[in-house]
Amino acid sequence: MKTKGLNITIIAGARPNFMKVAPIIHAIKKAGQEGAAISYRLVHTGQHYDSKMSDTFFQELNIPHPDAHLGAGGGTQAEQTAAIMIAFEKELLANPADLVMVVGDVTSTMACSIVAKKLNTKVAHVEAGIRSFDLSMPEEINRMVTDAITDYFFTTSTWAGANLKKAGIPAERIFFVGNVMIDTLLANQDRFSKPAVWNEIGLKEKEYLMLTLHRPGNVDEGEKLKVMMKEIIDGARGIPIVFPIHPRTAKIFSDLNIKADNLYITDPMGYLEFNYLVQKCKAVVTDSGGITEETTVLGVPCLTLRENTERPETCEIGTNELIGTRTEAIRAALQKLFSGDWKKGAIPEKWDGSAAERIVLELLKL
Structure with missing residues (x-):
């Protein structure tokens, strides 16, 4: 036009x-x-x-x-x-x-x-x-x-x-x-749609984790990814972990033979289905930047598997915490989550x- x-x-x-x-x-x-x-x-x-x-x-x-x-x-x-x-x-x-x-x-x-x-x-x-x-x-x-x-x-x-x-x-x-990411989130919040996986797994609100991983430093080394996944699975206390897998991650993941009764791998999801699950989950475990902004506005605890973030406001003001990738740090963060001690967070200006x-x-x- x-x-x-x-x-x-x-x-x-x-x-x-x-x-x-x-x-x-x-x-x-x-x-x-x-x-x-x-x-x-x-x-x-x-x-x-x-x-x-x-x-x-x-x-x-x-x-x-x-x-x-x-x-x-x-x-x-x-x-x-x-x-x-x-x-x-x-x-x-x-x-x-x-x-x-x-x-x-x-x-x-x-x-x-x-x-x-x-x-x-x-x-x-x-x-x-x-x-x-x-x-x-x-x-x-x-x-x-x-x-x-x-x-x-x-x-x-x-x-x-x-x-x-x-x-x-x-x-x-x-x-x-x-x-502007939050403009989109708020404009579409009442349109979020329940994905098929909700009923297939029998998910319940605040009783499952969402997981996303795609950073080269986390997913390109198979052994490192395997160790991180074991820590997340062990720390989840048996509740479902829903993992919409990025194409980049899927290539490496398929060779690692990682299986657990509470781990559910799905294809990448559309925006409305993915955020339906984020809004209702107990917490998100991720290495994404953008998701930390959405969880901050939705008031959902977020554990970021990185040593740094370009969005410090999500940690300083919001619900996000930088965990890093060491096994003991992941373990401690999940213990904190399940103990009910996670911070409430607030919404950044504008x-x-x-x-x-x-x-x-x-x-x-x-």
Whole structure:
């Protein structure tokens, strides 16, 4: 959809992106209906090419079909980055924009930012400034490179803004708007849907754990993954562990012969089914960043199997705790959970469902 006024190209490439672009698209449409001169073009890079990891999100979150699909999935980090850049350069030359908006910290975020800047197009980064300070994470490199060339920074927290200011970004280019992931969560909460696994297993509210693992440092070494899984299974005190398995994890997991009566492996789930289970579980055990934000707002205990986090507000304010990956730390955290001593947590500032509207307001001012 193109009009005179501000034309924005919005980039989505992988599962976490879709939850972030959905409310922005809805806010742009609403502003347009109210007479604002703003329009968008949605580009799907194809970074996640598994339909369960991507396509279902367009249907569930009412995101319009992408205007362009670059089909740049698969390959190594370098191959994927190169494929996205080559395809997006052609796309942007054929369909120039006033602004390219990238979200999050996946490969597409960095690759499309570089292409845009080299074509002298302004870049806006939604979820700018978050930092784990761990350069072994591909996402951290994506964040740093993207923020080094971004023009307009939309942040989720005061921590993120402080990181940008320390890097020398002028305050007038930083906009503390809140968290678009939470916009999507709150907008869809009454639409969460019970997955088949609920009845198949006989799940009961607050009597099962949700588990997600996909970080290379956790899943690429089979022996390490096996030890962690044993500790989680042993610490669960027999209650069901529901494990929607990431394609990356599934490849390694299938060779490890990990079995337990209370471990239930499922395919990746759609957004509405997955969050139905998160909302009703006793706790989430994860190495994801985004899930720690959702559990914070839902008031669900979250045990993060990492040594660092780019979302410190989920620990400082929310329900999340950094556990690390040592067996004794996992054991102690699960004991704390079952003893009823887990913190209640609160909701960070501006995580109220209106972040996308604030972003569009700032864009219209610009």
